[in-house]
Amino acid sequence: MSGYAITTPIYYVNAEPHIGHTYTTVVADTLARYHRMAGEETFFLTGTDEHGDKIAEAARAQGSEPKAFANQISAVFRSTWETLGISFDRFIRTTDPDHMHAVQHILRLIHDKGDIEFREYQGLYCVGCERFLTERDMQDGLCRDHERAPEERTESNYFFRMSRYFDALGEKLERDPDWIRPARYRNEVIAMLREGSGLEDLCISRPKSRLDWGIELPFDENYVCYVWFDALINYLAGLGYPDAPDWEERWSGVEHLVAKDILKPHGVFWPCMLMAADIPLYRHLNVHGYWNLDNRKISKSLGNMVSPMVMRERYGFDAFRYFLLRDMSFGLDSTFSEEALVTRINADLANNLGNLVSRTLNMTARFSGGVVPEPGPTGELEQAVQDAAAEAAAEMDRRMRAMELHRAVEAVTRLIDATNKYLDRRAPWKAAKEEGREEEVRTTLYTCCQTLRAIGLLLAPIIPEAASEILKRLGQEDLLATARLPADAAAWGALTPGTPTTKGDSLFPRVELPEETE
Numbered sequence: 001m002s003g004y005a006i007t008t009p010i011y012y013v014n015a016e017p018h019i020g021h022t023y024t025t026v027v028a029d030t031l032a033r034y035h036r037m038a039g040e041e042t043f044f045l046t047g048t049d050e051h052g053d054k055i056a057e058a059a060r061a062q063g064s065e066p067k068a069f070a071n072q073i074s075a076v077f078r079s080t081w082e083t084l085g086i087s088f089d090r091f092i093r094t095t096d097p098d099h100m101h102a103v104q105h106i107l108r109l110i111h112d113k114g115d116i117e118f119r120e121y122q123g124l125y126c127v128g129c130e131r132f133l134t135e136r137d138m139q140d141g142l143c144r145d146h147e148r149a150p151e152e153r154t155e156s157n158y159f160f161r162m163s164r165y166f167d168a169l170g171e172k173l174e175r176d177p178d179w180i181r182p183a184r185y186r187n188e189v190i191a192m193l194r195e196g197s198g199l200e201d202l203c204i205s206r207p208k209s210r211l212d213w214g215i216e217l218p219f220d221e222n223y224v225c226y227v228w229f230d231a232l233i234n235y236l237a238g239l240g241y242p243d244a245p246d247w248e249e250r251w252s253g254v255e256h257l258v259a260k261d262i263l264k265p266h267g268v269f270w271p272c273m274l275m276a277a278d279i280p281l282y283r284h285l286n287v288h289g290y291w292n293l294d295n296r297k298i299s300k301s302l303g304n305m306v307s308p309m310v311m312r313e314r315y316g317f318d319a320f321r322y323f324l325l326r327d328m329s330f331g332l333d334s335t336f337s338e339e340a341l342v343t344r345i346n347a348d349l350a351n352n353l354g355n356l357v358s359r360t361l362n363m364t365a366r367f368s369g370g371v372v373p374e375p376g377p378t379g380e381l382e383q384a385v386q387d388a389a390a391e392a393a394a395e396m397d398r399r400m401r402a403m404e405l406h407r408a409v410e411a412v413t414r415l416i417d418a419t420n421k422y423l424d425r426r427a428p429w430k431a432a433k434e435e436g437r438e439e440e441v442r443t444t445l446y447t448c449c450q451t452l453r454a455i456g457l458l459l460a461p462i463i464p465e466a467a468s469e470i471l472k473r474l475g476q477e478d479l480l481a482t483a484r485l486p487a488d489a490a491a492w493g494a495l496t497p498g499t500p501t502t503k504g505d506s507l508f509p510r511v512e513l514p515e516e517t518e
């Protein structure tokens, strides 16, 4: 069986993590957790991109050396992800010796093949983008993304003869329509190839006289490698290329995750580089939209940030994760507002999920002595809940694999909804007061405990802390170490009568907007 590897972009160390990086990283974490629970050999790679003008410039502005500056910000990314419980397997830095070795290895390989050429180039260069711009990248003489004027530059440089691979890339896009997804981004890459869009051979070097903060070209000590060529190779280096024995197996299942800002490097440069190096292409490129704030992309260069650490302090990180995954349709843009976050937390987590957990466990304590009750005969309503659990598990599996995370979350939310409605219909708090209905009450609570177990398992990749707390309250704290999705979530009756349960505090208390943002 091939492995499953999920990657995030390696983030530039010119500023600290914000909601955009957090979204990509949370999606990757959710997928990594899901695939681990599905029993697949899983590897989750993230890290930081540290070379180039932009970083050298940011370091200068702070009065630091690039390496010291990169160490400092890279450590902030790493410790942020660690504090937030992100389950990465490797945090790669482009200044790591094994990464630098992999870059030089590929450069040598492609150079030996005759796909790297020395030429003169003249153009308009944006320091924010780290590249020469095409007309399409500009509006009113400014870079569209960075809203700053590019500089005129002439340089002799090394070029990767990327255009040699455009036909093969076009064929791949035809042959494998799902390869870049959702489809709108595949279509964008097809359009880039068809219209040219300034796609030519790729400049992959910078003279050391101007920039020495980079990886030296193995065939010319006067040049360092251009940032994209350097950065993209992290995906191979991070999986052990070229020396680790298992890199090919990991690589065979690689899923890249990026936002649409870096579609071109990942949809065009990278596959051409891989073809030139005779390395198989990645399995999928998964592209999401932007989180916007006041109708602008949130980016470090524009300086309007939403800090994941602040969100964690205010609402708890599980709640923020839930919001990110649920409120962005994967592939489309979303607007962030703290109001929407608060509404989502109160509706889905405090009211729907939190209520189900507290009602089920409180009544189990009250009417069944705090243990999962022995059920009596079940009826249509019970069967419907059982079917809903099996359907939610199957749908979540489908949606996760199709990279429709918002739909995967919705599938679980629907199950929570259905269980709450079932509980309302059976109203065990009333039935318990009537003679002769004890068995019905036990059946109802048994059914809710079983569903709650399924819900706890299905939520584990989405809101890991809360899910583990739910399972703990059901006396299932060890389950997460061995459970398999989707099968175990659909396994009805696995929670045996007599298992002790605990009530616990409110899982997701209702939240309010902090005063200053109202």
Ligand code: ME8
Pocket (backbone or CB within 6 Å): 008, 009, 010, 011, 012, 013, 019, 020, 021, 023, 024, 049, 231, 232, 233, 234, 257, 258, 259, 260, 261, 262, 289, 290, 291, 292, 297, 298, 299
């Ligand atoms: O581009 N909405 O790094 P970067 C959603 N170093 N996602 C966002 C976002 C937003 N508003 N802003 C940023 C680089 N992101 C290169 C990558 S990879 C070989 C090299 C996320 O720090 C999203 O994943 O600018 C986007 O693609 C990435 O951060 C860009 O991060």
